[in-house]
Amino acid sequence: MSKKNKPDNKGFVYSTDPNFKFEEEQEEMNTLTPEQQKLRVWLDTKQRAGKAVTLITGFIGTPNDLEELGKKLKNFCGTGGSAKDGEIIIQGDQREKVMQWLLKNGYKNSKKAG
Numbered sequence: 503m504s505k506k507n508k509p510d511n512k513g514f515v516y517s518t519d520p521n522f523k524f525e526e527e528q529e530e531m532n533t534l535t536p537e538q539q540k541l542r543v544w545l546d547t548k549q550r551a552g553k554a555v556t557l558i559t560g561f562i563g564t565p566n567d568l569e570e571l572g573k574k575l576k577n578f579c580g581t582g583g584s585a586k587d588g589e590i591i592i593q594g595d596q597r598e599k600v601m602q603w604l605l606k607n608g609y610k611n612s613k614k615a616g
Contacts, residue, residue: 532563532564533562533563533564533567534562534563535608536607536608536609537608537609538562539560539561539562539563539609540560541558541559541560541561541604541609542558542559542560543556543557543558543597543600543601543604544556544557544559544597545557545595545597553593554594554595555583555591555592555593555594556579556591556592556593556594556595556596556597556600557589557590557591557592558575558589558590558591558592558600559588559589559590561588561589561590565586568585568586568588568590569585571585571590572584572585572590572592573585574603575590575592575600575603576592578599578600578603579592579594579596579599579600579603581593581594581596
C-alpha cells in the first residue's frame with residue numbers, strides 16, 4: 503500500500519482513485535476475564551489544567567467491553583469520565599472507590615499506583 507493510501511491518525515484516506523475504499527484491518531480481540539486482567543489504577547493531572555483524574559489502564563478487550571466497564575465505574579463513583587483508547591478516565595481522585603469496585607468484581611490482579 504502506498505503512503506498516500508494509508509489512513510492518518512484521524513481515519514482519513516487520500517486517494518486519486520474515485521472508486522478507492524479503505525478497508526481497515528481489524529483483528530477480533532477477545533476480552534479477558536476479570537481474573538486475567540492486569541489493570542493499573544493511578545492519579546493523573548498531566549495536560550488536564552491541574553485537575554486530577556483517576557486513570558485505569560491495561561484493559562485488554564473489545565471497545566464495547568471497555569465502555570461498559572467505564573460506565574459501571576462511573577456509576578459506582580458517582581462522577582463523570584470517559585473510556586477510550588484502552589483506558590478509562592474517572593473525574594477526581596477516586597482511586598479507593600475504583601480499587602474497591604474492581605476487587606469486589608473479581609479483578610484480583612489490580613495494582614494501585616501513585
